[in-house]
Amino acid sequence: MYRIGPIGRKSNFHSREKCLIGLVLVTLCFLCFGGIFLLPDNFGGDRVLRVYKHFQKAGPEIFIPAPPLAAHAPRNEDPHFMGDRQRLEQKIRAELGDILDEPPAAQAAAAVAAAGEAGAFGADAANVQAPAPAAALDEQLEQERAEAEDARHVAVPVLAAPAQGDSGTVSTHNNPAQQIIQLPMGGGGNEEAPDTLDATLEERRQKIKEMMEHAWRNYKLYAWGKNELRPLSQRPHSGSIFGSYDLGATIVDGLDTLYIMGLENEYREGRDWIERKFTLDNISAELSVFETNIRFVGGMLTLYAFTGDPLYKEKAQHVADKLLPAFQTPTGIPYALVNTKSGVAKNYGWASGGSSILSEFGTLHLEFAYLSDITGNPLYRERVQTIRQVLKEIEKPKGLYPNFLNPKTGKWGQLHMSLGALGDSYYEYLLKAWLQSGQTDEEAREMYDEAMVAIMDKMVRTSPNGLTYVSDLKFDRLEHKMDHLACFSGGLFALGAATRQNEHRDKYMEVGKGITNTCHESYIRAPTQLGPEAFRFSDAVEARALRSQEKYYILRPETFESYFVLWRLTHDQKYRDWGWEAVLALEKHCRTPHGYCGLRNVYQQEPQKDDVQQSFFLAETLKYLYLLFSDDSVLPLDEWVFNTEAHPLPIKGANQYYRQAPVTLPVSNAS
Ligand code: DMJ
Secondary structure: OOOEOOOOOEOOOOHHHHHHHHHHHHHHHHHHHHHHHOHHHHOOHHHHHHHHHHHHHHHHHHOOOOOOHHHHOHHHOOHHHHHHHHHHHHHHHHHHHHHOOOOOHHHHHHHHHHHHHHOOOOOOHHHHOOOOOOHHHHHHHHHHHHHHHHHHHOOOOOOOOOEEOOOOEEEOOOOHHHOEEOOOOOOOOOOOOHHHHOHHHHHHHHHHHHHHHHHHHHHHHHHOOOOEEEOOOOEEEOOHHHOOOOOOHHHHHHHHHHHHHOOHHHHHHHHHHHHHHOOOOOOOOEEEHHHHHHHHHHHHHHHHHHHOOHHHHHHHHHHHHHHHHHHOOOOOOOOOEEEOOOOOEEOOOOOOOOOEEHHHHOOOHHHHHHHHHHHOOOHHHHHHHHHHHHHHHOOOHHHOOOOEEOOOOOOEOOOEEOOOOOOHHHHHHHHHHHHHOOOOOHHHHHHHHHHHHHHHHHOEEEOOOOOEEEOEEEOOEEEOEEEHHHHHHHHHHHHHHHHOOOOOHHHHHHHHHHHHHHHHHHHHOOOOOOOOOEEEEOOOOEEEOOOHHHOOEOOOOHHHHHHHHHHHHHOOHHHHHHHHHHHHHHHHHHEEOOEEOOEOOOOOOOOOEOOOEOHHHHHHHHHHHHHHOOOOOOOOOOOEEEOOOOOEEEOOOOOOOOOOOOOOOOHHHHO
16 A cells, blocks of 8 residues: 655655664664764864864854854854753753863853942943843843952962962962962052052942953953954954964963952963963964064963973973074074974064064074073073174164175165164163163163164254154154154153263253153044054144054054153152043043954044954053052052063063072073
């Protein structure tokens, strides 16, 4: 007997055959099920984690074309997808315990709730409020937020075991031989100092701390372990300087700021990530030697100085070792880029016929010298001393250092000089190497003095209306333009003046104040009250950008760095006032519900945002602003010297956190 099938054809199968087909289908289903849910187990937990991460990464792109918030905010998630995700997550958690690096859902939800509060302080409320949660969820989030707040007030040891004493001394298992001193979390300032007790200052510090929490929380929610955050699209961002690998740049760069602000829970999250995840092994990334040094080596070194935690020393050395192949050139002047796996190094194609860049190879000294001292391995210092010798001996046109030097021939490239892009931090490191050495590195100080005499003579100018600025110099022609980057030099001139009694002292202090004032003018001449990337001086304009590609602001710190240094050296209230103006402008124009963005044009009333929260915003911008409102006893300038990414390094002989290794190995054994 035949039955009519669904499409009207007679079935040709007998019941035995049907049974067989049924069995085959069941077996096929079982195999598919096993393939999806069981096979990854056979490859170990790491495989499961990778599969999970691929799904996490691809999920929003493949399944949810709507804005990526859906991928992160539980309330917007498809309930079916959420159920699958939860099951998979439970499975992975059961398998791998707590090694998942994504912040737990509860934390994420609490963070979203807390983000809602953030706008209360001067920011555009419409811009900063998170969407109103449903009442029940609200209650739950509020409870979680309160618990998180309580937890913040519980003293959590910075290292695994030790308890912290008042002096910042940590005793390890009561064994004096193992005592590690730590800078107290919060920066270790004098708690009785008038600045510490001043209510307005405290309110301002708290505000800047809240900005840091906002930046960190959103990075954690949307880009954890990646390099930077895109606040508008709530996705990770990675500039080419990070070699397109997930190196947690914001974590490493921002961690010492969290420490200084006393954000202990956040600090611990970052430290844990570094311990479990940070490595340059087995990846083939083409890294910028300069950026990797100032952000990663510099960041780790500061954390080591603060805590004495050997993790950071190991990681600093690990990163520096990956950079060493770049130094294998006929002159010892390193290339700009190095591949972490192959060690192949090269320069940028655009840099004056294969040249290395002054501000890059000249901004390694502080980190490499300190790394030698704490590891006892002289190799790193040797490398930067070689660079120093080349620069000392080479003929300098008009006493100045051009921005380009060929690492093969040892000859200058184009004769362009600048205290802004391509030159800037080389000069900074001459002065600071002398300071870092406890003022014993006379060679650095002499080179700094000579360079500054030439810069004063050939590049520092005053506008018709009395604004002091540093021009660029191209061959013999002055370009009356100053980069935002060069605004750090206000602080540099002042720091040089304050630390050395010589005939230029008063003049340099005036120039430092003048440059800082000019940078402030570049800010307040823009409707946003934030300064452009570069500004010009002519008969028609002063301290204003003219070209469209000069009008952006990418959360840069240099002007605030100078406010901070000038405040510490003069105690002139105006620097704090200017810093506060900047905080309000950042809140008004750069803050978004999910982090901070740069602006495309500071001269527009409502400028478009650039969708990047730079790691240096956490490392430098917020740190300098916070310190501007802190007492002088928090990281005093006679004990700490800031690297060019604002990572404070201890001054030898003046700072108990210098942590010099007891023995220095001879070069032959060390290399
Ligand atoms: C930072 O990475 C460093 O300050 C560097 O020296 C110059 N540029 C950025 C911030 O603007």
